[in-house]
Amino acid sequence: AQSVSQHNHHVILSEAASLELGCNYSYGGTVNLFWYVQYPGQHLQLLLKYFSGDPLVKGIKGFEAEFIKSKFSFNLRKPSVQWSDTAEYFCAVRRGSSNTGKLIFGQGTTLQVKP
Amino acid sequence: GAVVSQHPSRVICKSGTSVKIECRSLDFQATTMFWYRQFPKQSLMLMATSNEGSKATYEQGVEKDKFLINHASLTLSTLTVTSAHPEDSSFYICSPGGPGPNTEAFFGQGTRLTVV
Numbered sequence: 001a002q003s004v005s006q007h008n009h010h011v012i013l014s015e016a017a018s019l020e021l022g023c024n025y026s027y028g029g030t031v032n033l034f035w036y037v038q039y040p041g042q043h044l045q046l047l048l049k050y051f052s053g054d055p056l057v058k059g060i061k062g063f064e065a066e067f068i069k070s071k072f073s074f075n076l077r078k079p080s081v082q083w084s085d086t087a088e089y090f091c092a093v094r095r096g097s098s099n100t101g102k103l104i105f106g107q108g109t110t111l112q113v114k115p
Numbered sequence: 116g117a118v119v120s121q122h123p124s125r126v127i128c129k130s131g132t133s134v135k136i137e138c139r140s141l142d143f144q145a146t147t148m149f150w151y152r153q154f155p156k157q158s159l160m161l162m163a164t165s166n167e168g169s170k171a172t173y174e175q176g177v178e179k180d181k182f183l184i185n186h187a188s189l190t191l192s193t194l195t196v197t198s199a200h201p202e203d204s205s206f207y208i209c210s211p212g213g214p215g216p217n218t219e220a221f222f223g224q225g226t227r228l229t230v231v
Contacts, residue, residue: 034219034220043208043222043223043225044159044208090158092220101212102149102161103159105151105158105160107157
């Protein structure tokens with residue numbers, strides 16, 4: 001069965017530290033890839049997405065992610081985190097590019113940034 | 116981005132009663148609607164996929180008679196939790212299939228259901 005795996009379940013960083021959250025998926029065909037953020041008490045917000053083209057994608061709030069097809073990975077990065085980045089982060093994969101394809105979510109990573 | 120309206124945002128109900136959650140796609144026609152459930156400190160799990168004018172497809176382990184899904188129009192899908200129990204308490208989120216291929220998924224605001 002298709003799966004999405006986020007390796008880091010709980011990450012604690014100090015402000016200004018660099019961040020990298022891992023995401024791997026198990027489907028070998030065409031995929032759409034997403035990172036979503038969920039701030040405490042709020043609903044999901046899209047950070048960035050990859051459909052095709054340049055494998056390095058830039059999102060909002062200084063986040064970026066790199067699609068490495070050979071590794072089935074889509075890791076999220078930010079060079080310098082802020083306290084306000086404290087949230088839950090979800091990687092999601094959609095098989096193919098159809099708008100009727102369901103998203104499979106990773107387990108989520110809780111990021112805690114200490115001021 | 117697309118506007119998805121989900122109501123109610125919070126609901127508290129007694130055990131044994133039913134609760135209906137509405138999800139509307141306000142600016143595009145959604146032939147497909149995904150319903151997710153998120154337990155505290157956990158990820159989103161797909162419950163079912165509804166298609167306008169046909170029966171919903173349920174994921175393994177999700178009781179179709181308990182979670183009734185209706186997708187009667189291209190802009191409205193409903194999820195009814197029947198005979199609710201405390202273990203059904205969760206955060207329910209809808210997501211219409213996007214307006215075209217290679218589009219991001221849009222999500223409703225979610226419904227926090229508490230069964231007492």
